[in-house]
Amino acid sequence: MTAVFRKLCRDDMAEAASVHCTSSKERLPWLAQLHTPEEDRGYWRGHLFATCDIWGAERDGTLLGVIAFRKDWVDQLYILPSVQGQGIGSRLLDIAKGAHPQLFLWTFQRNTAARRFYETHGFVATEETDGSGNEEKEPDVLYRWRMTTE
Numbered sequence: 439m440t441a442v443f444r445k446l447c448r449d450d451m452a453e454a455a456s457v458h459c460t461s462s463k464e465r466l467p468w469l470a471q472l473h474t475p476e477e478d479r480g481y482w483r484g485h486l487f488a489t490c491d492i493w494g495a496e497r498d499g500t501l502l503g504v505i506a507f508r509k510d511w512v513d514q515l516y517i518l519p520s521v522q523g524q525g526i527g528s529r530l531l532d533i534a535k536g537a538h539p540q541l542f543l544w545t546f547q548r549n550t551a552a553r554r555f556y557e558t559h560g561f562v563a564t565e566e567t568d569g570s571g572n573e574e575k576e577p578d579v580l581y582r583w584r585m586t587t588e
Contacts, residue, residue, distance in 0.1 A: 441495040441502055441526055443533065450494060451483040454504045457494075458482070461516040466549060469574055482506075486513060493533050495526045505530040512543040531559055539585040547577040556581050 446454060455478040462469060473481070486492060490506040490513055503517035503526040512534055517527045534541060545552045547566060557563075561581035569577040 439497055441497045441524075441529075443493060443495050443529060446492045446494045446504070448483060448487055450492075450501065451487055452479050453501045454486075454492060454494060454506075455479040455482040457501055457504050457518055458514065458516045460518055464519045465551065466546065469546075469576065472574060489513075491534075491537065493530055495530060497521075502526055503530055505534055507534040507537065507541065509538060510540060510542055512541050515543070527555060528559065535583065535585070541583045543581050544572075544578050545581065546574070547579050553579065556583075559583070 455475070459475060459478055482492075486506045490508045492504060492506045494501050494505075495503045495517075502521045504514065505512065506514040512531070515527060515530060517530075541561075543556065543561070545556065547553075553563075561583045563579050564582050565580040567578055567580075569575045572578055
């Protein structure tokens with residue numbers, strides 16, 4: 439069965455936070471336990487829902503991936519590890535690209551899978567930091583994508 443993509447509502451935010459947490463624990467274990475599940479749910483329900491368009495992919499009533507984006511920025515993109523590589527992240531990213539002519543995003547330098555994914559989808563690294571300016575104190579990289587006119 440194929441995934442269904444839809445704009446998420448406030449009632450979906452606990453499950454969106456859970457996708458974020460599950461993906462982070464497996465793919466970014468060195469950052470595990472930075473926040474409690476309650477803090478993650480509050481962040482998704484409060485800050486992200488208030489400031490971003492949030493879309494999700496679901497299959498059989500289970501949320502598989504989420505993207506939170508706003509003008510010029512992708513704030514969050516997480517796919518459950520068990521369904522990565524099935525085109526869900528690509529489709530969610532396409533939704534954000536369809537809404538904005540340029541996008542920026544941050545990812546961690548050592549998250550090589552994410553970096554490869556973004557570069558495959560046309561994002562170009564524009565800046566690297568030592569991590570002193572982010573909450574995780576983890577070196578990161580700023581990416582930019584710009585719509586091309588052909």
